[in-house]
Amino acid sequence: MNAPTKTPNASGWKPGTPVEGHNAVSGPDTVTGNRALMLEEPLIFEIAGNGSTGVDLPEPVGGTNRLGGMERSAPIGLPGLSEPETVRHYTRLSRQNYAIDLGLFPLGSCTMKHNPRLNEKVARMPGFADVHPLQPVDTVRGALEVVNELAHWLIELTGMHGVAMSPKAGAHGELCGILCIRAALEARGDAREVILVPESAHGTNPATAAFAGYRVEDIPATADGRVDLEALKARLGPDVAGVMITNPNTCGLFERDMKAISDAVHAAGGFVYCDGANFNAIVGKVRPGDLGVDAMHINLHKTFSTPHGGGGPGSGPVVLSEALSPYGPLPYTARTKDGVVHLIEEEGAEAFSQEHFGGSMDSFGRMTAFHGQMGMFTRALTYILSHGADGLRQVAEDAVLNANYILRSLEDVLHAPFGDSGPCMHEALFGDRGFAEGLSTLDLAKGLIDEGFHPMTMYFPLVVHGAMLVEPTETESRAALDQFIGALRSVAERAKAGDESLKTAPHYAPRRRLDETQAARKPVLAWDDPNLV
Amino acid sequence: MRYLPLTHADRGEMLSRIGASSIDDLFVDVPPEARLDGPIAGLPMHASEMAVEKHMRRLSKKNLAAADAAFFCGAGAYRHHVPASVDHIIQRGEFLTAYTPYQPEIAQGTLQMLFEFQSQVARLYGCAVANASMYDGSTACWEAVAMAGRVTKKKRVVLSGALHPHYAEVVKTMAKFTEDEIAGAAPSLTPSPDVDGLVSRIDDQTSCVVVQCPDILGRLTNLQQIADAAHEKGALLIVVNTEPVALGAVKSPGEQGADIVVGEGQSIGVGLQFGGPYLGLFAVRDPKHVRQMPGRLCGETVDASGKRGFVLTLSTREQHIRREKATSNICTNSGLCALAFSVHMTLLGEKGLRALAAENHRLACLAADRLAKVPGVSVLNDSFFNEFTLRLGTDARDVVRKLTGDDILAGVSLGRLFPNNADLADGLLVAVTETTSEEDIETLASALEGVLA
Numbered sequence: 004m005n006a007p008t009k010t011p012n013a014s015g016w017k018p019g020t021p022v023e024g025h026n027a028v029s030g031p032d033t034v035t036g037n038r039a040l041m042l043e044e045p046l047i048f049e050i051a052g053n054g055s056t057g058v059d060l061p062e063p064v065g066g067t068n069r070l071g072g073m074e075r076s077a078p079i080g081l082p083g084l085s086e087p088e089t090v091r092h093y094t095r096l097s098r099q100n101y102a103i104d105l106g107l108f109p110l111g112s113c114t115m116k117h118n119p120r121l122n123e124k125v126a127r128m129p130g131f132a133d134v135h136p137l138q139p140v141d142t143v144r145g146a147l148e149v150v151n152e153l154a155h156w157l158i159e160l161t162g163m164h165g166v167a168m169s170p171k172a173g174a175h176g177e178l179c180g181i182l183c184i185r186a187a188l189e190a191r192g193d194a195r196e197v198i199l200v201p202e203s204a205h206g207t208n209p210a211t212a213a214f215a216g217y218r219v220e221d222i223p224a225t226a227d228g229r230v231d232l233e234a235l236k237a238r239l240g241p242d243v244a245g246v247m248i249t250n251p252n253t254c255g256l257f258e259r260d261m262k263a264i265s266d267a268v269h270a271a272g273g274f275v276y277c278d279g280a281n282f283n284a285i286v287g288k289v290r291p292g293d294l295g296v297d298a299m300h301i302n303l304h305k306t307f308s309t310p311h312g313g314g315g316p317g318s319g320p321v322v323l324s325e326a327l328s329p330y331g332p333l334p335y336t337a338r339t340k341d342g343v344v345h346l347i348e349e350e351g352a353e354a355f356s357q358e359h360f361g362g363s364m365d366s367f368g369r370m371t372a373f374h375g376q377m378g379m380f381t382r383a384l385t386y387i388l389s390h391g392a393d394g395l396r397q398v399a400e401d402a403v404l405n406a407n408y409i410l411r412s413l414e415d416v417l418h419a420p421f422g423d424s425g426p427c428m429h430e431a432l433f434g435d436r437g438f439a440e441g442l443s444t445l446d447l448a449k450g451l452i453d454e455g456f457h458p459m460t461m462y463f464p465l466v467v468h469g470a471m472l473v474e475p476t477e478t479e480s481r482a483a484l485d486q487f488i489g490a491l492r493s494v495a496e497r498a499k500a501g502d503e504s505l506k507t508a509p510h511y512a513p514r515r516r517l518d519e520t521q522a523a524r525k526p527v528l529a530w531d532d533p534n535l536v
Numbered sequence: 537m538r539y540l541p542l543t544h545a546d547r548g549e550m551l552s553r554i555g556a557s558s559i560d561d562l563f564v565d566v567p568p569e570a571r572l573d574g575p576i577a578g579l580p581m582h583a584s585e586m587a588v589e590k591h592m593r594r595l596s597k598k599n600l601a602a603a604d605a606a607f608f609c610g611a612g613a614y615r616h617h618v619p620a621s622v623d624h625i626i627q628r629g630e631f632l633t634a635y636t637p638y639q640p641e642i643a644q645g646t647l648q649m650l651f652e653f654q655s656q657v658a659r660l661y662g663c664a665v666a667n668a669s670m671y672d673g674s675t676a677c678w679e680a681v682a683m684a685g686r687v688t689k690k691k692r693v694v695l696s697g698a699l700h701p702h703y704a705e706v707v708k709t710m711a712k713f714t715e716d717e718i719a720g721a722a723p724s725l726t727p728s729p730d731v732d733g734l735v736s737r738i739d740d741q742t743s744c745v746v747v748q749c750p751d752i753l754g755r756l757t758n759l760q761q762i763a764d765a766a767h768e769k770g771a772l773l774i775v776v777n778t779e780p781v782a783l784g785a786v787k788s789p790g791e792q793g794a795d796i797v798v799g800e801g802q803s804i805g806v807g808l809q810f811g812g813p814y815l816g817l818f819a820v821r822d823p824k825h826v827r828q829m830p831g832r833l834c835g836e837t838v839d840a841s842g843k844r845g846f847v848l849t850l851s852t853r854e855q856h857i858r859r860e861k862a863t864s865n866i867c868t869n870s871g872l873c874a875l876a877f878s879v880h881m882t883l884l885g886e887k888g889l890r891a892l893a894a895e896n897h898r899l900a901c902l903a904a905d906r907l908a909k910v911p912g913v914s915v916l917n918d919s920f921f922n923e924f925t926l927r928l929g930t931d932a933r934d935v936v937r938k939l940t941g942d943d944i945l946a947g948v949s950l951g952r953l954f955p956n957n958a959d960l961a962d963g964l965l966v967a968v969t970e971t972t973s974e975e976d977i978e979t980l981a982s983a984l985e986g987v988l989a
Binding site for chain 1: 605854
């Protein structure tokens with residue numbers, strides 16, 4: 004591919020040209036590709052005045068107040084815009100984002116799938132969106148039924164015993180699961196110090212274990228990309244509280260030995276935490292509870308299609324085995340024998356324990372102010388009911404089929420380090436072997452942007468050099484897959500042939516390569532903030 | 537199955553291209569005994585959009601929506617009017633369905649928004665640097681406590697008794713595992729917060745003092761005295777705010793010497809949603825503390841052609857690089873809620889936020905005066921913003937329950953918040969916002985007169 008052509012604008016005006024009265028920064032004199040109709044957008048602080056507003060409110064009346072001498076005197080410095088200016092500002096910003104609504108988003112281990120708009124419609128029903136978390140229980144029976152119904156299906160689909168719904172995101176769920184393990188161990192007077200984490204784990208796993216007060220030890224992977232069972236067994240002992248495993252794992256493979264791993268850990272007195280990030284590849288096909296898992300978080304956005312929103316909010320319910328169920332966080336939501344849904348908070352926990360856990364419930368406490376991500380529960384439940392039992396199984400099958408289709412369609416041009424280790428599950432893993440000297444996975448990823456696609460996950464997992472993790476998900480058509488495969492093949496061939504123009508890619512994006520080193524060395528984290536050194 | 541585009545024919549052709557005879561060939565690594573071949577217990581087959589919507593609507597109708605009641609609930613979650621354009625913007629697919637901006641060249645929309653959001657929060661809080669948001673106010677509060685431990689290398693945490701009890705519970709839960717020592721106190725129903733009592737609990741081992749303002753009883757606290765006392769002992773002052781609209785009327789915590797300011801941003805743009813998703817705000821007054829902050833940060837930089845752009849930065853603090861040595865295990869923020877906050881705040885601007893705060897306070901004063909006239913009711917607070925505590929002389933939980941029958945959500949009883957503290961049982965926390973009408977206030981007052989008679 005050639006370098007971008009310079010296309011002078013007919014009027015002579017160039018994007019990024021400073022406009023009188025505004026501090027817009029200067030830009031390159033190119034208007035290419037998707038820059039058409041892409042207007043540069045200044046910061047709200049640069050276009051708005053302190054006196055502008057986009058809402059109609061009564062003028063403040065002076066006189067007495069009850070602020071106790073705490074009145075604000077200094078200006079806040081908040082810019083305001085009228086409603087039309089606000090809508091334009093954010094609409095223009097939105098056009099500088101790639102999103103799943105625009106095309107395939109092949110981020111391995113992140114799972115970007117279609118977000119049905121029915122989910123959004125349901126979440127906005129006033130009975131869900133406009134209720135307060137501390138309303139009397141009798142006024143929120145329907146909300147509690149949503150929590151309970153979703154909880155019920157999560158338990159059924161995973162083959163577990165209970166579920167803590169309150170964790171706010173996947174990593175918060177990990178913390179919840181590890182705290183359950185710690186509480187269960189402490190309840191039997193067994194202080195253990197170590198959590199074992201395979202080297203291909205998400206970075207959150209060791210951070211979580213450390214935050215819960217554990218020392219982390221790595222377990223190596225085998226040459227075929229799975230947990231080394233023998234190494235794991237050799238390390239087990241009375242100091243090991245548990246292991247954190249991802250299955251399907253971050254190499255895209257199913258841990259064949261999962262049951263043997265669980266049995267060995269249980270025999271040594273520990274517990275098994277499973278990172279459920281990749282559950283969409285096995286939902287309806289495999290129940291983690293049958294593999295001996297004690298705790299697993301479920302990222303609702305990954306398997307159950309709640310939107311990712313440019314980085315959250317997430318939601319991370321944690322399913323628990325019978326052994327861990329009594330230790331989950333408050334509040335609990337549960338259906339009691341009389342069929343009525345009860346919200347169990349600090350108040351009433353003891354009576355609930357007597358009735359449902361034979362008095363053995365020993366919650367480790369509260370993890371968040373209220374009940375969890377209700378707005379995500381309604382979306383996830385809507386998705387589960389839309390798919391039903393047949394659809395969810397088809398989800399797993401299509402996710403796996405699509406990933407294998409990509410793996411087998413590209414392994415002649417991209418090195419697939421575990422291509423001989425059996426079928427992949429939700430994602431296909433490639434490495435950078437065979438690239439021309441000086442060209443990296445980063446260059447290939449940026450080149451893919453010029454082909455109109457969001458890049459795959461890069462440099463993860465760490466066990467593969469220059470790793471590229473491609474996850475198409477189940478909501479991509481064959482035509483979309485073929486188009487993506489064609490684009491990736493073309494960029495990969497250029498990387499092997501040493502096409503130097505990849506080093507300066509992307510050329511057809513709202514920005515060229517951004518200087519991340521400068522951003523970190525001299526952080527500018529707020530407008531008009533003095534540089535921090 | 538409308539969300540799955542592959543046809544039966546596609547599947548067959550794709551399998552043959554892969555070299556598999558059936559889909560089962562792709563699940564060959566799953567041991568046969570672990571496969572689930574039968575039906576999924578009780579889960580029906582797929583359903584039409586119309587059928588699912590009907591089911592969900594039926595469930596939603598079982599709830600009493602705030603709009604259908606005379607509504608006075610607060611205690612960390614507030615009902616404010618959200619302009620229609622906020623919901624429109626957050627539903628734009630380019631924001632709604634984007635991922636974390638790991639490829640900044642094609643994520644400038646989200647990144648610029650986060651930079652603007654950080655700037656808005658920093659100014660609102662009177663701080664130098666805010667992060668790109670946390671899960672919610674309560675988890676942000678715990679992360680601030682953990683950060684204070686890293687900064688001061690001390691382990692004793694002094695919690696104000698008037699901190700939201702759920703926030704205090706989250707801190708206590710986490711501290712059990714990090715071996716921080718929590719020096720808490722019971723809240724007391726006094727007209728003003730006990731600042732002297734709090735200050736007397738600060739010692740040389742104290743890592744931080746955590747104070748909420750306005751506090752759980754709605755009272756406002758002059759923070760400067762606490763800041764001075766904390767700093768004298770080498771401790772940090774963490775100020776928690778659960779109602780950001782208040783900061784349109786009262787001094788920011790940063791101005792009064794807070795070192796870390798955290799809070800719940802739900803009031804601006806996000807909505808009640810039965811408790812989540814919400815929006816944790818987190819800021820530090822002194823830029824030197826930035827590398828100890830948890831969570832994501834967006835920073836300004838330039839691209840290869842010199843144009844200004846934005847990236848996620850200082851990631852060497854984070855879990856994906858530092859693993860077990862990270863400042864936090866958090867690996868997301870509340871991006872879409874941050875967008876809602878930022879859009880709403882942009883619509884308000886300085887003028888709108890101040891007007892909104894003034895209107896909240898005006899109506900709250902009106903409500904306090906009217907409710908104080910109900911026989912048997914007294915208003916506890918000397919000072920408040922839009923929320924105050926009533927003493928009813930009887931268990932407020934019963935009163936609240938009785939009033940729901942008339943579609944009145946009278947507030948949050950202190951018995952609900954502090955179930956194990958009988959001394960607080962007659963307290964009722966009443967929140968008033970711009971959505972509260974004078975008619976609602978009269979409805980509540982009359983109903984209380986009836987119930988307490």
